[in-house]
Amino acid sequence: MNGEFRTAAVIGAGTIGLSWTVLFAGHGLTVRVSDPRPDLAEAVRSTVDAFAPHLARQGVDVAGIADRIVLADDVAEAVRDADVVQENGPEDVEFKKNLFATLVAEAPAHALLLSSSSAIPATAFTGDLADASRVLIGHPFNPPHLIPLVEVVPGARTSEEAVTAAVTFYRFVGRTPVVERKEIPGFVGNRLQNALSREAIYLVEQGVVTPEDLDEVVTNSLGIRWATVGPFLGSHLGGGPGGYRHMAEHIGRSMKKMWAGLGTPSQSPEEQERLIEAVESAYGSSTYSELAEARDRRQIAVLSALDSTREENR
Ligand SMILES: NC(=O)c1ccc[n+]([C@@H]2O[C@H](COP(=O)([O-])OP(=O)(O)OC[C@H]3O[C@@H](n4cnc5c(N)ncnc54)[C@H](O)[C@@H]3O)[C@@H](O)[C@H]2O)c1
Known part of the structure; x- marks a missing residue:
């Protein structure tokens, strides 16, 4: 882990993975995305359209954001040049065991391997891995491009160096990481x-x-x-x-x-x-999009107001 983050791989582009993709690309990273969903290109395109303005309202320069997002044919191709991998696949321990075995085998040796898992701790899926030292949980709150918290939770075999690198990475993409020292169900x-x-x-x-x-x-x-x-x-x-x-x-x-x-x-x-x-x-009389857009608008207003008080406090 060299602490420099240029290329990220996002594995699993559902609710969480798509939001991470836009956030990472917004902070200048090349993002390689892998998901077997047939509508991946359209999902990425429409998410960029919807979320890039959110980042812009938080002061992120979103110029060229779509050009930095690359669709990969499979997981191995997505992670080949990655400095950091954020996994957001199904919440299933067997899936995570198999996927992280592939990540350890295919990603560069310095790459940080992070899982968004809400309920499965790293220790539950890293027992058989050749190198579990750089695998840990980076658990976001939905949607991760807006809500700043990331719970950084090392497993039994995660190195302290990887914990420090995860904290550095999440700060680099404008998040607020908090390290939690015990793998308690549901985290904090x-x-x-x-x-x-x-x-x-x-x-x-x-x-x-x-x-x-x-x-x-x-x-x-x-x-x-x-x-x-x-x-x-x-x-x-x-x-x-x-x-x-x-x-x-x-x-x-x-x-x-x-x-x-x-x-x-x-x-x-x-x-x-x-x-x-x-x-x-x-x-129920409002659609999901109407409610989600209203929530995002209000959350951005709260974040902007808090940011302005931070500036006043300087
Ligand atoms: N939704 C939330 O509020 C939330 C919040 C924090 C963390 N999480 C965690 O994030 C992870 C993803 O949750 P989600 O809500 O985005 O789920 P989701 O169902 O929206 O997305 C999962 C994606 O994984 C893809 N996938 C399936 N097999 C794959 C494979 N082999 N390779 C790559 N992609 C594959 C699916 O096609 C799907 O697009 C879970 O571990 C979940 O616990 C979710």
Whole structure:
């Protein structure tokens, strides 16, 4: 690993791979894409059209972006000259075992081999590899060209050099990598998301709020707060001048009592069907593209606003 990133290979060009492709090309990398889907060329073209303006609004120079994206005939051709490989294939351990054996055999020896996997840790698919030292998880949040976080999670056989190189790479493409030192299921971001989702489903199941009202509660309170301060700094400030200590020793005690009363949704087939229908009736009159475009527009607005405060702080 030489720490210089000129050529990336993107393996698997679905929801996540296409977004990575545009991000990497936007940061000047040549990106070689492999996916057996028959509509690959059209999918890449339409994603560039849709996402390049997002990058431009974040200050990335997108000139020539489409010219830097090359479609490869197969995985071996995609990774032949790669400095870094980002895998985004199906979430299936056997698939990842086979694919990473090919990557280790076909990619240059210095190439960093990253997997977007949400739930399969690197240790689960690297046991039989000749060289697992440069294989690790780089788990993004959808869509990775907008949401900055990448969870960098080494496996049992990943070298420290590869962890450092992954952090350097993700910073190079404008992301915010966070290294996580234990392979816990769901990593950190999805565990937090699931803790909140479990309570959200419970509250709707219990008839406390509708799905739209629950979304209103989150986007008008926690969402705004958490885009600016995380839960720990939020609590440190919530404790006033006495800080986190005051929060933990006073309000924290009654909060802990509340933990015991947090809900577990029943999610029986009937309850699940009721919830699906409630969400569909709330949002089903808009198409997927309309909702996704509105989400992306708002997320870009939040990112731009946060960027402008960073400039003010300089
Ligand atoms: N969707 C998300 O919100 C999200 C978020 C973070 C991480 N991830 C992870 O990213 C990975 C991809 O998820 P996705 O949602 O993009 O899935 P997806 O189903 O949209 O895309 C998977 C792609 O892999 C392709 N593929 C299948 N076999 C292949 C092969 N042999 N070589 C190359 N490509 C092949 C498929 O044609 C498909 O286009 C998964 O590991 C998932 O856990 C997904």
